[in-house]
Amino acid sequence: MVAKNPPMGWNSWDCYGAAVNEEQVRANAKYMAENLKEFGWEYVVVDIQWYQPTAGSHEYEPFSTLCMDKYGRLLPAENRFPSAKKGKGFAPLAEYVHSLGLKFGIHIMRGMPRMAAHQDLPIFNSEYRTKEVANPNSICCWNPDMYGLKCETMEAGARAYYESIFALYAQWGVDFVKVDDIAREYPHCKKEIELISEALRGCGRDMVLSLSPGPAPLDRAEHLKTYANMWRITDDFWDDWRLLLAMFERAEKWCTHSGPGHWPDADMLPVGALRQCTNPNDWTRFTQDEQITMMSLWCMMRAPLIAGGDLPKNDEFTLKLLTNKEVLEIETATHCGHQLYRTEDEIAWIAPRRDQDGVYVALFNISEKTKTLGFVLEDYDLEGYKKGVELWSGKEMKLQNSIKVKVPKHGAVIVRLK
Numbered sequence: 001m002v003a004k005n006p007p008m009g010w011n012s013w014d015c016y017g018a019a020v021n022e023e024q025v026r027a028n029a030k031y032m033a034e035n036l037k038e039f040g041w042e043y044v045v046v047d048i049q050w051y052q053p054t055a056g057s058h059e060y061e062p063f064s065t066l067c068m069d070k071y072g073r074l075l076p077a078e079n080r081f082p083s084a085k086k087g088k089g090f091a092p093l094a095e096y097v098h099s100l101g102l103k104f105g106i107h108i109m110r111g112m113p114r115m116a117a118h119q120d121l122p123i124f125n126s127e128y129r130t131k132e133v134a135n136p137n138s139i140c141c142w143n144p145d146m147y148g149l150k151c152e153t154m155e156a157g158a159r160a161y162y163e164s165i166f167a168l169y170a171q172w173g174v175d176f177v178k179v180d181d182i183a184r185e186y187p188h189c190k191k192e193i194e195l196i197s198e199a200l201r202g203c204g205r206d207m208v209l210s211l212s213p214g215p216a217p218l219d220r221a222e223h224l225k226t227y228a229n230m231w232r233i234t235d236d237f238w239d240d241w242r243l244l245l246a247m248f249e250r251a252e253k254w255c256t257h258s259g260p261g262h263w264p265d266a267d268m269l270p271v272g273a274l275r276q277c278t279n280p281n282d283w284t285r286f287t288q289d290e291q292i293t294m295m296s297l298w299c300m301m302r303a304p305l306i307a308g309g310d311l312p313k314n315d316e317f318t319l320k321l322l323t324n325k326e327v328l329e330i331e332t333a334t335h336c337g338h339q340l341y342r343t344e345d346e347i348a349w350i351a352p353r354r355d356q357d358g359v360y361v362a363l364f365n366i367s368e369k370t371k372t373l374g375f376v377l378e379d380y381d382l383e384g385y386k387k388g389v390e391l392w393s394g395k396e397m398k399l400q401n402s403i404k405v406k407v408p409k410h411g412a413v414i415v416r417l418k
Contacts, residue, residue: 002206003229005332006263006304007176009043009105014238014270014308017058018049019277021080022093024310031311033100039323040331043176043208044097045105045306046090049145053077057277060143065115071124072116073165074108094173105176105208106169110192111138111146112161124167126160133157138188140181151191158192162199170205183211183231186220197227210265210304218253225262230304237267239274239285241410244294245366248347251301252339258302265304269294272309272318284309289411291321292392293364296412299330300337300349300362326391327414330360340380346373350380358418359385365407373413375403385417 010028012020029044049055051067051074067075069087076084076093083092094104117134138148149158169177179196182189193211200209214232216224224231233250237243247266254264271291275282286294298305307322314322330337330351337351337360345367351360359382363373377383378401388397390405391414397403405413 001261003208003263004260006258006302007043007208007230008041008305009045009103009176010041010307010311011045011047011268013047014268014274015276015310017277018047018052018055018060019057020046020050022082025093026096028311029097029100029102033102035319036322037101039325039328041307041322043103043105043306045107045176045178047107047178048109048180050076050081050106053079058275062144066113066145068113068116070121071164072112072121072130073124073168074113089168090172090174098173103175104173105178106174107178107180108165109140109143109146109180110182110189110196111148113145114147117147123157123160124164126157126164128157128160130161133161143181149192151195155191155195159195159199162195163202166199166203169207170203174205174207176208176210178210178212180212183214183216186217190223193223193227215250221257225257229261230263230265232267233264234267237270239270241286241290244290247297248339248342251297255301255338256336263302263304266298266301268306268308269298270308271321272307272311272315273313274309276310287410288317289408293410293412295321295327296362296364296414297349299327300351300360302331302334302337305331324391326416334360345371348375358416360414360416361403362412362414363403363405363407364412365409368409370406370408372404372406377401377403382417387418388415389418390415
């Protein structure tokens with residue numbers, strides 16, 4: 001099964017925007033292999049516009065010249081990814097990532113390059129041509145690189161184009177594909193999601209299919225679970241407490257849809273060194289307590305964990321945050337994690353272990369001051385547990401029918417009851 005557990009990895013967007021290059025990808029892959037792989041981190045994902053030679057920030061250059069082959073399939077810009085020369089594409093970079101025991105991923109936009117449609121190129125291994133399949137009336141509102149496809153009126157041609165690009169990605173050795181401008185575009189994206197999913201699953205190589213951006217509509221959960229492995233439940237998530245606080249409501253609604261092969265995606269973890277393409281000294285604006293809250297919530301709801309910072313610049317705190325084995329185990333050892341209650345100042349979540357060896361209780365202080373949070377065990381039929389361990393501090397707790405713990409503002413604790 002693809003994505004039996006929530007995928008864990010790194011994505012280049014938060015730190016390098018559209019400007020990431022091969023040297024930076026290799027450096028992050030090397031760091032992951034040396035410091036994070038043993039804890040379950042494995043995907044190295046190159047985000048948007050790797051095919052755009054002059055990309056230099058988080059901003060897009062409208063109507064720029066893109067790199068593509070004679071069949072209208074995008075290729076890595078060789079000035080940014082030198083190993084792609086001589087038509088090799090991402091195969092050499094994927095091979096390097098695989099040599100480290102990791103997996104390689106890329107970002108794409110739905111549809112085909114508008115350049116390909118304008119040039120009316122043949123579609124690989126088919127009778128169709130790009131111009132007849134492209135839909136010039138379907139354009140992303142924030143990036144005009146692509147035209148959508150006529151998935152309803154030219155289904156066979158649209159299918160042929162998607163099959164052509166995934167055949168190429170399989171040759172390169174791609175393990176993860178993030179498809180953008182699609183997850184929140186229901187109902188008109190429904191057929192396109194199906195064609196993309198079928199092309200990916202038919203290409204002969206296992207790949208995770210991730211859909212962005214959000215918020216995906218909750219009433220389409222079953223369709224998303226059928227055709228994708230991950231889908232965004234939010235728009236781009238950044239290091240802002242207001243966005244993190246808002247994520248609790250999304251997590252509560254979506255957590256019941258987390259399961260083997262399909263995971264609601266709360267977006268990347270903006271930790272460590274961010275926005276490096278504009279300021280090499282930039283750092284996450286989350287406090288340490290807010291980062292602990294974020295990791296705690298993501299793990300309790302079993303969301304994918306995709307780090308967004310420049311990994312080689314990690315400080316001691318960030319590394320420890322990403323390598324807390326006991327916290328990360330919640331992702332794979334639990335089922336049906338969900339919110340128990342929410343008040344004006346605090347939120348409680350619970351997640352039982354599948355092996356019945358304990359229960360995790362997470363307490364979140366969402367107030368603006370340090371508070372002592374209390375959790376009465378018998379209220380939730382948990383009074384049989386007499387011992388607990390707080391996973392972020394490692395401190396053992398003696399339970400007297402309740403958990404009482406002082407938590408900083410915007411902070412969290414996770415107690416494993418045994």
